[in-house]
Amino acid sequence: MRFLVLTLTVLLAACHGNYQRNIHGNESSPYFFVPIDSTMKLTKPVTIPANTEHIFFQDARLMTIHDVNRYLPYCELQISVPRARAQRVDPDEFVIFRVYQMSKFQLASNGIMRVGMKDDDADGEDFQLMATVMELYSERQPEVQRLLCAAWGLPQDMSFVTIRMIREQLAGFFQLTLQMGDQPSSNVRIPAQRTRRNVLGY
Numbered sequence: 001m002r003f004l005v006l007t008l009t010v011l012l013a014a015c016h017g018n019y020q021r022n023i024h025g026n027e028s029s030p031y032f033f034v035p036i037d038s039t040m041k042l043t044k045p046v047t048i049p050a051n052t053e054h055i056f057f058q059d060a061r062l063m064t065i066h067d068v069n070r071y072l073p074y075c076e077l078q079i080s081v082p083r084a085r086a087q088r089v090d091p092d093e094f095v096i097f098r099v100y101q102m103s104k105f106q107l108a109s110n111g112i113m114r115v116g117m118k119d120d121d122a123d124g125e126d127f128q129l130m131a132t133v134m135e136l137y138s139e140r141q142p143e144v145q146r147l148l149c150a151a152w153g154l155p156q157d158m159s160f161v162t163i164r165m166i167r168e169q170l171a172g173f174f175q176l177t178l179q180m181g182d183q184p185s186s187n188v189r190i191p192a193q194r195t196r197r198n199v200l201g202y
Contacts, residue, residue, distance in 0.1 A: 037179040060171040098135035
């Protein structure tokens with residue numbers, strides 16, 4: 001029994017060491033996720049169009065949903081409530097207090113992406129969205145809620161966007177600072193109702 005426990009301990013230590021060397025800190029790995037308490041610093045103002053609650057970033061450019069190439073990585077900044085007038089988001093530092101991932105399927109028929117779950121009897125190609133969602137908080141702009149970074153593709157070819165991809169989409173607008181040590185990268189206190197949680201394990 002003691003031999004079994006010792007063997008398991010050695011194997012776990014080896015796995016942890018392999019993770020530290022090959023994944024943790026590797027921004028090109030789809031398995032290295034944004035840690036909570038990281039920060040997103042908006043360096044220039046952006047405007048959310050009227051009657052919408054989001055604006056998109058792709059390849060370091062700001063765009064509306066109609067201009068986004070859904071087959072390439074992109075990020076989406078979301079606010080809580082759309083308004084009749086355009087809303088400006090000012091330069092600010094946002095704390096990432098919750099991180100999770102989601103995926104969903106859409107059916108593309110005749111080159112058009114259609115929302116909905118897969119229909120086995122339908123003609124067309126089944127596509128999958130793989131998204132990393134980062135919940136944001138700022139004391140000055142609490143209406144700014146989250147950044148979603150994602151890409152569409154065939155399920156057999158898909159993986160979640162990497163931190164490197166996220167940086168590339170947001171370049172020139174957001175600066176991401178990862179929380180990698182024991183000290184928080186920001187002194188902002190998150191309200192109690194906004195639970196700090198990394199659903200991805202760390």
